[in-house]
Amino acid sequence: MENRRDRDPAYGMTETLLRTALSRASAGRVTPLWVKVACDDARDAAAWAQADILVAGRLDTAAVAQMKNLKMIQCTSAGVEGYLPLDWMPPGVELFNASGAHAAKVSAFGAMAVMMLHERVPARIAAQNRRRWDRTLRPAPRGQHVLIYGAGALGGAVAEALASLGFHVTGVARRPTGPRPGFAEIAGPDDLMRLLPTADILVVSAPLTDETRGRFGLAELRSLPPGAGVLNIARAGLMDYTALADLLEEGHLSGAILDVFETEPLPPDARWWTVPNLMVFPHVSADDPTSYASACASILADNLAAMLRGAPLRNHVDPRLGY
Amino acid sequence: MENRRDRDPAYGMTETLLRTALSRASAGRVTPLWVKVACDDARDAAAWAQADILVAGRLDTAAVAQMKNLKMIQCTSAGVEGYLPLDWMPPGVELFNASGAHAAKVSAFGAMAVMMLHERVPARIAAQNRRRWDRTLRPAPRGQHVLIYGAGALGGAVAEALASLGFHVTGVARRPTGPRPGFAEIAGPDDLMRLLPTADILVVSAPLTDETRGRFGLAELRSLPPGAGVLNIARAGLMDYTALADLLEEGHLSGAILDVFETEPLPPDARWWTVPNLMVFPHVSADDPTSYASACASILADNLAAMLRGAPLRNHVDPRLGY
Known part of the structure; x- marks a missing residue:
């Protein structure tokens, strides 16, 4: 999980948020082997080399293209227009956005x-x-x-x-x-x-x-x-x-x-x-610092729990439509 | 139906409002023989002598006590504290308030x-x-x-x-x-x-x-x-x-x-x-002049329709409790 240094820490993902959301969504059946959290100006290279899932506040698409084990990316922004076209995505990787977190x-x-x-x-x-x-x-x-x-x-x-x-x-x-x-x-x-x-x-x-x-x-x-x-x-x-x-x-x-x-x-x-x-109003209509990160954690957790049940996933970005 | 002269006419009951509400509430099965509407400074004495039902913006309790055919009073105010105790009510008459119209x-x-x-x-x-x-x-x-x-x-x-x-x-x-x-x-x-x-x-x-x-x-x-x-x-x-x-x-x-x-x-x-x-705020939280009178009409109409079905009535004032 890579948070943006330039954003209020209240928006940052934490290991506790993710484990709590996973435990609730899957009734304890989904537990990550490990979770590493860092800011984007202090990347954890070892974690990037091994990660199956990347949670990112801002996607470094060139670096993502080098990830060997990656299967899934969860963006913590609703819009992904900055990453289009999605031709940098390794084959078999799926991208999910945070639409609805607001x-x-x-x-x-x-x-x-x-x-x-x-x-x-x-x-x-x-x-x-x-x-x-x-x-x-x-x-x-x-x-x-x-x-x-x-x-x-x-x-x-x-x-x-x-x-x-x-x-x-x-x-x-x-x-x-x-x-x-x-x-x-x-x-x-x-x-x-x-x-x-x-x-x-x-x-x-x-x-x-x-x-x-x-x-x-x-x-x-x-x-x-x-x-x-x-x-x-x-x-x-x-x-x-x-x-x-x-x-x-x-x-x-x-x-x-x-x-x-x-x-x-x-x-x-x-x-x-x-x-x-x-x-x-000073641009305050949609951002809730107390719930935004947990809403993002819930999107990821719900999707992992849904995979286990074979249920449909949400917030999947269609590479052809770009949202 | 007697409206208050000192109140915005938008709050006044009209024959159309009552007939519309009755038609909707009873699917056309309840139709008044007649409806008379006047303001309280121009009382319709003939109507008062015959009415089965009185709808009143402000109750003239002394005059009500003289009504021979009266069975039911529908107040168009939520509070009836000004009419307590209810010892002036002729036997067999039931009083209903407008609680909920706001x-x-x-x-x-x-x-x-x-x-x-x-x-x-x-x-x-x-x-x-x-x-x-x-x-x-x-x-x-x-x-x-x-x-x-x-x-x-x-x-x-x-x-x-x-x-x-x-x-x-x-x-x-x-x-x-x-x-x-x-x-x-x-x-x-x-x-x-x-x-x-x-x-x-x-x-x-x-x-x-x-x-x-x-x-x-x-x-x-x-x-x-x-x-x-x-x-x-x-x-x-x-x-x-x-x-x-x-x-x-x-x-x-x-x-x-x-x-x-x-x-x-x-x-x-x-x-x-x-x-x-x-x-x-200038005392504007509860009064809706466009819907208040029709809400009062609906209370009366719903109750008349409920009587026909033998269903429970609403907004009945209990003389012992005073509300």
Whole structure:
């Protein structure tokens, strides 16, 4: 197991985490002969020469290609786009990612942020600052429409929490599939402009790709109905923040919660700190340092236990699809 | 059906609401011979003389005592403490309240507010005001303890939403009963001081009675662990807000969300507007004008349909218990 030196130690895998997860997942039937843990700036060469399984915070693909006994790689990141194409993988080796490790945290954060937009919390904060008692009542969530752009692990986790609170959730996915928990409907990218005018709240939770960059410009954001709210927990590059700020200032949108910015930390002179009804969050929506490493350990442990039972594995990266 | 003139018309019962609810609840088998609707300052005397069922926003108990055909009263308020004792009720008449009509709204609002306290939103707002990027990460809700004082319709609705987000919820009830949805445990009032030090977040959702007035003073609030948050969606009289403000100012508590105040609207010179990490909400946690009247109609309709089937009724007020 190789952890990243440049990352908070709370994200690091430990032998205890892995043995605990394995014991629970396999009812004690799977026990590693040995586990070695090191940071990537102090590699354990002897362990690399013998390891059957590699757990890595950042994959050194050239070094992996030399591993003789390797059968399985468990990445502790959800995205593996930095390692594509997977032509460096030794034959017979399978790669697994950490998609879903953020789910519990982002599910609760996303539900909170959508409820805050629904409840007009940004405007209520402004009212408190002016010592103004404005008893505008907001309805219960039932019948309120939330549009989630990006229906993967992040968007799906948010959708499930929102549906349980009563919201009507529509997803936009690159490849719409059948029914999924939390979503009343999953549409394709071509339906976006049709769906925007129906959305009380827009949630952006898609990966940043050539296809999604700049997807939400002035035309898209203005297509939201008056009073709509916007949440971005994905990447700043998906949205034109200047257009968003303009629509907040003119009052077309009732509020926005942004957790991601082009430059982080956000510089003190950035416009976004003071746009009316815009709440700045410091990139905290998805990371849970207390559970992230154990979630990664559980993915690996569950898969090893599943192999023993001949059951299907999860989080397998398909080399042709690249995710 | 008699609505209150002094209340937002959105709360008023209408013939359409009742007929729709009855049709749905009884599959068309229950249809009123007639429905008359008026405000309480323009009473329909002829209707009062004949009605079998009275739906009332505020009960004129002296007038009710004169009704000859009356069999059933449906109040459109949850509390009926203003009508006690029930010695004015004609023999054979049953009284029903609107407990639970707030459930969907308060469930979502309470979950939002608890998540905001858990996520340290009050401190994040202060950081944004200072243009400060403070990336303090907060864990997912699992393992976080919420103590709900008052496990009735309000507290129970909040508990269910919180449990679905992963929080560990303990309730304090006047009469602890068996397991209830959302609550991991329900304790009695004598357990409060033992439970306070275990609570990451305290939710106050009990009615204001002689027993609960001033229940949370400096000693109780200081018994919460450092960094705890406090939510009051009940009545201001349950809590010493001066003690709360002092504990927020000294940093023992991380945040508070108050939706209720001794004087409402809160006057511009009130201290509470500017206490650090205290968020003022203008009494909006439980009222949903778009669904309240239909929820009341559903209680009545469901009960009439249940009578037809010989099934148990809900929201019946026991004259001995007074609720």
